[in-house]
Amino acid sequence: xxxxxxxxxxxxxxxxxxxxxxxxxxxxxxxxxxxxxxxxxxxxxxxxxxxxxxxxxxxxxxxxxxxxxxxxxxxxxxxxxxxxxxxxxxxxxxxxxxxxxxx
Amino acid sequence: xxxxxxxxxxxxxxxxxxxxxxxxxxxxxxxxxxxxxxxxxxxxxxxxxxxxxxxxxxxxxxxxxxxxxxxxxxxxxxxxxxxxxxxxxxxxxxxxxxxxxxxxxxxxxxxxxxxxxxxxxxxxxxxxxxxxxxxxxxxxxxxxxxxxxxxxxxxxxxxxxxxxxxxxxxxxxxxxxxxxxxxxxxxxxxxxxxxxxx
Numbered sequence: 192x193x194x195x196x197x198x199x200x201x202x203x204x205x206x207x208x209x210x211x212x213x214x215x216x217x218x219x220x221x222x223x224x225x226x227x228x229x230x231x232x233x234x235x236x237x238x239x240x241x242x243x244x245x246x247x248x249x250x251x252x253x254x255x256x257x258x259x260x261x262x263x264x265x266x267x268x269x270x271x272x273x274x275x276x277x278x279x280x281x282x283x284x285x286x287x288x289x290x291x292x293x294x
Numbered sequence: 295x296x297x298x299x300x301x302x303x304x305x306x307x308x309x310x311x312x313x314x315x316x317x318x319x320x321x322x323x324x325x326x327x328x329x330x331x332x333x334x335x336x337x338x339x340x341x342x343x344x345x346x347x348x349x350x351x352x353x354x355x356x357x358x359x360x361x362x363x364x365x366x367x368x369x370x371x372x373x374x375x376x377x378x379x380x381x382x383x384x385x386x387x388x389x390x391x392x393x394x395x396x397x398x399x400x401x402x403x404x405x406x407x408x409x410x411x412x413x414x415x416x417x418x419x420x421x422x423x424x425x426x427x428x429x430x431x432x433x434x435x436x437x438x439x440x441x442x443x444x445x446x447x448x449x450x451x452x453x454x455x456x457x458x459x460x461x462x463x464x465x466x467x468x469x470x471x472x473x474x475x476x477x478x479x480x481x482x483x484x485x486x487x488x489x490x491x492x
Contacts, residue, residue, distance in 0.1 A: 260322035262322050
């Protein structure tokens with residue numbers, strides 16, 4: 192996975208525009224649940240998903256991940272920890288997130 | 295022939311302070327609450343985690359199924375049982391009751407927090423009940439770099455916010471976060487989990 196420092200180098204260092212990275216805002220700030228150093232998405236929050244992917248898509252993405260990852264659906268849309276997911280749930284969640292990040 | 299090993303092990307006795315954390319991220323299928331190396335919830339994996347602060351007398355956990363028993367006329371003792379009810383809870387007497395995030399958490403479906411100029415405020419009225427993901431976390435006796443956790447995925451406080459004020463006592467609030475099932479999870483993992491790092 193590309194790190195923040197890699198991204199800087201790839202665009203010519205300080206001052207150059209950075210390419211948009213999944214999990215980070217245009218200003219380079221990590222969304223909630225995204226490790227700012229490694230870019231690893233360790234959790235998905237309802238509000239964070241809406242900020243990153245837009246209100247409608249973010250909400251749909253959150254609920255899709257909640258079901259695919261076996262979290263279940265809970266009132267109030269609690270944070271979902273993506274750490275430790277394994278096997279089929281992990282594959283499904285990764286696919287959902289990868290598709291969303293492409294768009 | 296040989297005897298059978300006994301199970302005496304004082305290191306399996308828990309006698310330590312524990313910390314209560316709420317608003318934790320819910321783990322997915324087959325996964326657990328993610329801790330940092332210091333035993334606190336990993337901040338990135340649990341971006342909304344909230345520490346509930348000091349307690350008056352520590353914390354307690356409860357997992358208590360109740361059973362339906364079935365009898366036949368031919369036997370004086372029941373011959374079969376199934377689970378008829380399930381109680382799972384984390385309880386304590388919390389003393390940091392001027393923490394308004396905590397106070398709001400103690401009153402699901404009732405309290406709404408706001409911040410008028412120069413103040414913190416809770417108003418009381420009806421709204422949708424929200425649940426919290428809550429855990430007790432403690433260092434293990436055998437190795438203080440390892441931790442144990444008792445985690446309820448979906449809980450709500452049953453005790454409201456009640457406190458007594460007095461010059462010679464702390465205004466602690468007894469709380470009991472009662473677990474509720476997440477019925478869309480796997481059947482054997484709908485309430486919570488108890489685990490230790492080894």
